[in-house]
Amino acid sequence: MATEKHLSDDWGGDAKNASPDGEFVRDTTYIEDRIVADLPAGSEPIAQDNGAFHWPVEPGRYRLMAARACPWAHRTIITRRLLGLEDAISLGLAGPTHDWRSWVFDLDPEEKDPATGLHRLQEAYFNRFPDYPRGITVPAIVETESKKVVTNDFPSIPVDFQTQWTEHHRAGAPDLYPEHLREEIDELATWLFHEVNNGVYRAGFAGSQEAYDQAYERLWKAMDWLEGHLGEHRYLVSDQVTLADVYLYPTLIRFDAVYVGHFKASRNRISELPNLYGYLRELFQIPGFGDTTDFTEIKEHYYITHSEVNPTRIVPGGPDLSGLIEPHGRERLGGAPFAEGTTLPGPVPAGEEVKNPESFQK
Template sequence: MGEKDQKQGVYVTTGEEFVRDTRYISTRITRDGADGYPVEANRYRLVAARACPWANRTLVVRRLLGLEDAISLGLCGPTHDADSWTFDLDPGGVDPVLGIPRLKDAYNKRIPDYPKGITVPAIVDTRDGAVVTNDYAQITLDFSTEWTDFHRDGAPDLYPAELRDQIDEINATVFSEVNNGVYRCGFAGSQAAYDKAYDRLFTQLDVLEERLSTQRYLVGTTITEADVRLFTTLARFDPVYHGHFKCNRSLLAQMPALWAYARDLFQTPGFGDTVDFTQIKQHYYIVHRDINPTGIVPKGPDLRGWLTAHHREQLGGRPFGDGTPPPPPRPDEVVPTTNGVPTHA
C-alpha cells in the first residue's frame, strides 16, 4: 500500500495526555424512524475499514446477525491522510455505490464543512449520499435491537435484555481502560502521561485475565456485544499495540486466559474471518508518522498461533446459544488469504 501524497495527521500533543473526542453524529436508524431514518433494507451503506478496531466491530456484528443483504458494505483502504479515509481499494479509487473518492464527501453532505475528524465506521444514506451516523458504540447495539426483522435465521442475541446492565457496565470499563487505553499509551505526549496510561491498561488486563480464567465469555454463557468490543483490541495487540504503542509489559500471547479467549473468538465464524492483519499493520505504522516517522511496517509477528487449540470449550457455554454460526463470508467480502493467518507450516 503506497503512502498518501497529502499531509499526514498529527496524533500526539507534546506534554499532554491523549483525550479522545467522543462527540459523534448521534442520529439513530430505528424501527420507528424517530430521528428521521427508519430501518429499511438496501437503503443504507456501512462504510468501514478493516484496519480500524471500532469499524471492525461493525463488520463482526453485521456478519453474526446476517445483515449483509440489508446493509451494503463499502471498505476504505488501510491508510489515510489528515483529511479523510479514502476508497483506495475500489476501481478508480471511487466507492461504486456512493460515487465518492473520500469519505469526507459524505460527511459534508450531512454537515457542510464538517468540522471534526472523518471517522469509520459511518453509515451513509444512499438516497442522498449523506452520513447518518458515526456513533460506533450505538451502531452495533442498533444492529442487534432495531434491525431484528432482517436478522438471519439462527442469529445470536448479542445484547440480551436480561444481561444489558452487565454488558453496559463491562463495556464502559473495557472502553475506558483497554479499547481507548492502548491509544492513551500510544498517543501519550509525556513520560508521565505514558506511565500512567500503561499502568491503567495492564491493571485492567490483569483483571480481565482473572475473570476469563474461569468463564468462557465476558458476560453470560454466550457471545455478546461485550466480547465483540474486547476482541477487536486483542486482535491488534501483538501486531501493533505491543510495539507501536509501547504496550510492552506482556504480549497477548503471554497472558494465558486472554490469549486463549482471543483464539476462541478468532476461530469462531464471524470474528477471525473479518480480521485483515496486513491492513491493520499498514494503517498504524504508515499513518502515525509522528510515532513511526519512517513508515516502515514490521514483518512480524508470527500469526500462526491464532489457529492453535484453545480448549475454552472446557469452561462450558455455547458461542451462539440456541442460534447457529453464520455462513461463510460473501465472496466479495473475503479477507485475502495473504492478509490473514498462514495455514501452512
C-alpha cells in the same frame, strides 16, 4: 431531509488531542442520529427533542462505511456478519491508509466506492454538513442514494444492528445483547472503552514520559483483571458471546501485531497470557471474527498513518500469529459461543472476503 447537526461527546473515535501534561485525549464528539424500527420505511428522518434525528430501518437504503484496519469499525463489521445483515445493509470498505482528510476508497476500481461513487468518506460528511468540524471517522452509515452521512456514533451502531434491525436478521442469528444482560454489558463496555480499547491509544499517543507511565499502568491493571476473569469465565458476560466480547476482540487481535510495539504496550504479548490467548483463539476461530480480520491492513494503517509515532513508516514483517488457529481449550469452562438453536454465519459473501486472508501467518 435532515440538515441540522447534532453531536455526542460520550465515546471515542480516531481524532486525537493532547492535554498540557501530555496525556492523550480523544475527541469524543459524534453524530447521534439513530436508525430505528418504529418509523415506516421510506419516511424522512424525524427530529428528536435532543436535536438528533431518527431514520427508518429500511433494507437497501444504507451502507456501512468501514475499514478493516480500524478497531471501532471492526466491531460493526463483526456484528453485521454475526447477525446476517449483509443483504439489508451493504458494506463499503476504505483502504488502510489515509492523510489528514481521512479514509479513501482506494481498494475499489478507480478509487471510488462502487455503490456511492465516493472517493473519500469525507465527501459523505460534507454532503450533509458542509462545515463539518470534526474528524471523518469510521464506522459511518451513509444513505446510499443521497450519499449523505447518517451517523458515525459507533457505540450505538452495533446495539441498533441487534435491537432495531431484528426483522432482517438471518434465521438462527444470535442475541448478542440479551435484555436481561444489557445493564451488565453496557457497564462493562464503558469500562472496556476507557481502560482497554482507548487505553492502548492513551499509551501510544502519550506526549510525556509521565503520561505514558500512567497510561501503561492503567492499561495493564485492566489487562490483568481480564486475564483473571477469563480464567474463570469462558466469555465476558454470561456463558455465551455477547456484544461485550465483540467490543474487546478488535483490541486483543491488534495487540501483538501492533500495540505491543507501536503503542509501547509492551509488558506482555497476548500470546504470553494463557487465559486471554485461549479466549482470543476461540473468538478468532468463530465465523465473523477471524474471517473479518486482515493483519496486513491493520499493520499498514498504524505504522504508515501514525507518522508521529513511526516517522519512517516502515511496516514490520512479523509477528507470526499462526497460533491463533491452534486449539483453544476453552470448552473446559462450560458454555458455548451461542445459545442452542443459534446457527453460525455461512460463507463470507462474495466480494467481502478479506484481501489478505493468510496475513496472520506472516
